[in-house]
Amino acid sequence: MADVNLFLLQLFTGLALGSVYVLLATGLSLIFGMLTVVSFAHGAFFMVGAYIGVYQYGVTGNFWISLVVVPLVVGTVGLLTERFLVRPLYGRGIDYPLLLTFGLSYVLIEIVRIFFGVQGIPISTPEGLRGAVNIGVGHFPLYRLFLIVATAVVVGGLWLFIERTRFGLIIRAGARDPEIVRVLGIDISRVWLLVFGLGTAIAGLSGILAAPIRAVTPEMGIPVLVESFVVTVVGGMGSLAGAVVAGLLVGVVFSLTSLYAPAFAETSIFALMALVLLVRPQGLLGRAGLMG
Amino acid sequence: MNNFRISPDRRRVLLGAAAAASSPFWFNIARAQSDPIKIGFPVPLTGPFSAEAQGQERAAQIAVREFNDAGGFKGRMAELLVRDDKLNAGEAATRTLELIEKDKVNFVVGSLSAAVQLSVNNVTKARKVIFNSISQSDTINEASDWSPYTFHEALNPHMTAGAVGRYLFKNFGKRVAFLTADYAYGHEMVRGFQTAGKAFGVETLADIRHPLGTSDFSAFLPRIQALKPDILILCNFGRDLVNSVKQAADFGIKSTTRIATPVLLFTARLAGGADAFDGVVGGASFYWGLESSVPSARAFNDKYRKAYGGEVPSDYGALGYGGVRTVLTAVRNAGTTEADKVIAALRALKYDYYKGPQYYRACDHQSVQSVLILRSKSKNMKDKNDVFDIVSIEQPGEGNLRSCAELGHKA
Numbered sequence A: 001m002a003d004v005n006l007f008l009l010q011l012f013t014g015l016a017l018g019s020v021y022v023l024l025a026t027g028l029s030l031i032f033g034m035l036t037v038v039s040f041a042h043g044a045f046f047m048v049g050a051y052i053g054v055y056q057y058g059v060t061g062n063f064w065i066s067l068v069v070v071p072l073v074v075g076t077v078g079l080l081t082e083r084f085l086v087r088p089l090y091g092r093g094i095d096y097p098l099l100l101t102f103g104l105s106y107v108l109i110e111i112v113r114i115f116f117g118v119q120g121i122p123i124s125t126p127e128g129l130r131g132a133v134n135i136g137v138g139h140f141p142l143y144r145l146f147l148i149v150a151t152a153v154v155v156g157g158l159w160l161f162i163e164r165t166r167f168g169l170i171i172r173a174g175a176r177d178p179e180i181v182r183v184l185g186i187d188i189s190r191v192w193l194l195v196f197g198l199g200t201a202i203a204g205l206s207g208i209l210a211a212p213i214r215a216v217t218p219e220m221g222i223p224v225l226v227e228s229f230v231v232t233v234v235g236g237m238g239s240l241a242g243a244v245v246a247g248l249l250v251g252v253v254f255s256l257t258s259l260y261a262p263a264f265a266e267t268s269i270f271a272l273m274a275l276v277l278l279v280r281p282q283g284l285l286g287r288a289g290l291m292g
Numbered sequence B: 001m002n003n004f005r006i007s008p009d010r011r012r013v014l015l016g017a018a019a020a021a022s023s024p025f026w027f028n029i030a031r032a033q034s035d036p037i038k039i040g041f042p043v044p045l046t047g048p049f050s051a052e053a054q055g056q057e058r059a060a061q062i063a064v065r066e067f068n069d070a071g072g073f074k075g076r077m078a079e080l081l082v083r084d085d086k087l088n089a090g091e092a093a094t095r096t097l098e099l100i101e102k103d104k105v106n107f108v109v110g111s112l113s114a115a116v117q118l119s120v121n122n123v124t125k126a127r128k129v130i131f132n133s134i135s136q137s138d139t140i141n142e143a144s145d146w147s148p149y150t151f152h153e154a155l156n157p158h159m160t161a162g163a164v165g166r167y168l169f170k171n172f173g174k175r176v177a178f179l180t181a182d183y184a185y186g187h188e189m190v191r192g193f194q195t196a197g198k199a200f201g202v203e204t205l206a207d208i209r210h211p212l213g214t215s216d217f218s219a220f221l222p223r224i225q226a227l228k229p230d231i232l233i234l235c236n237f238g239r240d241l242v243n244s245v246k247q248a249a250d251f252g253i254k255s256t257t258r259i260a261t262p263v264l265l266f267t268a269r270l271a272g273g274a275d276a277f278d279g280v281v282g283g284a285s286f287y288w289g290l291e292s293s294v295p296s297a298r299a300f301n302d303k304y305r306k307a308y309g310g311e312v313p314s315d316y317g318a319l320g321y322g323g324v325r326t327v328l329t330a331v332r333n334a335g336t337t338e339a340d341k342v343i344a345a346l347r348a349l350k351y352d353y354y355k356g357p358q359y360y361r362a363c364d365h366q367s368v369q370s371v372l373i374l375r376s377k378s379k380n381m382k383d384k385n386d387v388f389d390i391v392s393i394e395q396p397g398e399g400n401l402r403s404c405a406e407l408g409h410k411a
Helices: A002-035 A042-060 A063-089 A095-116 A142-164 A166-176 A178-183 A188-213 A221-235 A240-260 A262-279 B008-022 B024-033 B050-069 B089-101 B116-127 B157-171 B184-200 B218-227 B238-250 B266-272 B288-292 B295-307 B315-334 B339-348
Strands: A132-134 A139-141 B037-043 B078-084 B107-110 B130-133 B150-152 B175-181 B203-210 B231-235 B258-263 B281-284 B358-360 B371-376 B388-394
Touching (some): A002 A142, A002 A221, A002 B218, A042 A095, A042 A188, A042 A221, A063 A188, A132 A142, A139 A142, A142 A240, A166 A178, A166 A188, A178 A188, A221 A240, A221 A262, A240 A262, B037 B050, B050 B078, B050 B266, B089 B107, B107 B116, B130 B339, B157 B388, B175 B184, B175 B218, B203 B218, B231 B238, B288 B295, B288 B388, B315 B339
Parallel strands (some): B175 B231
Antiparallel strands (some): B281 B371, B371 B388
16 A cells, blocks of 8 residues: 555645645735735745744744744835835836836845855754654654644634634725725725735745745745746635635645656646636636736 | 155156056056956856855955965966856856957856856857866766866766765665756766666666756655665755755655765755754765865865955865866966967876865866765764764775766777
């Protein structure tokens, strides 16, 4: 039964891989769904989150503090970005904020290079989450199990926030029809500000969560940005449920292709994206015409 | 008589000189006499190998400064023209062409990719400019790519994988799995290990290829875990190496398997941390710890420490130093910067600049040199740079290289 076990382990690896994609795409999708801003700085915020988290971890020796500090700091950077850089561009077409955030990502990478060097900084897996555990079908890294749980908690919390709170109601309404929300006397620009900050905070959080399994380098956000766009497109731009489903799907497709045809693993996720775009141009759970 | 008072005559001479110097006509002639010796230096300053490229540049600058401090060559100073090749063959060819045509460089030293150096070599070969490559490649030695203008200061995969393989197969077992970056470097390394493995009866359980610049290797690891090889050889480089070592350690692969890599990078170990790399075995052209037994290594380290606030040079950094210093020394020995005479001087060179004796083999200009076998440690470290133990040194010998006939060179 070794083959079945290997298949199941591989499937599980795919889910863990997918959970990183889910976190990233969630933030990206939230910002796009609400503001129709395609944030090309998402990968850079991911990287900044990793750096701040690792730095903090190095200073205090406590990884858990990073999980609180990073979203706050990176979220604040996000708030400032929206208020002073993105806001003046509203109403000018989708390419303006896109180019702006693209430029911003290079500025952030360069700043990190200046302060921390080009080499990258080391981080070891936090105490208590090291090593591998037997999950019945083989040994699996404990930290990756933690990653699946952490993703579930973040996404679950976000879902409750959007579906069950008054502010979430405003967000949903604002995404449907900002005009009416404004007529009802709600300051929509403040909502946009907070949503951008929230999406950015999640990007930062995924950065520090991914740091122990990846190299922390100034360019770490670049491939991640590409992958999270694939996930967002597959799931449907602006759909949270779509980001979750697509994130896991992309992880599993990548993982299973790696087992049977490793040379095509990288291509497989783009093939999946092309297939989805052919059959359902709006993405698996996306609404049609949002990009228009 | 007061020597320090400027006499009216001397003042006039000084004025005249100042006037002459300020005239554009004079200025040009003065410059022509002390034309610098220009060395083009294309390396991937951005991208996944940027840390190693930075080391190359820093060490190369030391060779240049040292040459200039010693008075240069007949008053001509050396100058390093550093360009970012972005780890891209097309970019590297364009930059190299620019360096030759526009900047009129005398020599080209550089590169940090098995694939990119071949495109640089193509350009320098056509323009008859000496190129000293400081990055691993087997192909560059072969008659089809090689030219009399081609020199190779770095190790090549056949030497590196051969030395590392002989150590591994003797000490850790014969059932081997490879995780390989899918480009020239990875392919050549695997071939090197398999060639060396024949004598030991080594069995390849799997050779899994991954794209250059992969950030998550987890999808490849369950299969390797299930195979339980004696040795897992990661034939990748730079950040790919850091990521794959970290993640393989997470998957608990070390409990059944020795993790090894052809080139155990100093920079990768610093970025990856002691725990993840603990026990990983690999080869290197240089490690600063060599200074305890090799005087030239100590001298080079001290120069580097002095120039860069106590830092120690990396393995690829040392190649940047060696690659530039050999060329500049050859200029002095030849008494000219003319390519053909400098080639003759390089071929005659027997040098020991940073790691022990070296020389360029006559048929392919490959630098014959030692290969260090290193093991990464996590205990008893004296400082942050004390990261490896040198467990073995394969002494220089042409027997460890592919023969000239095998490479297609006429004897």
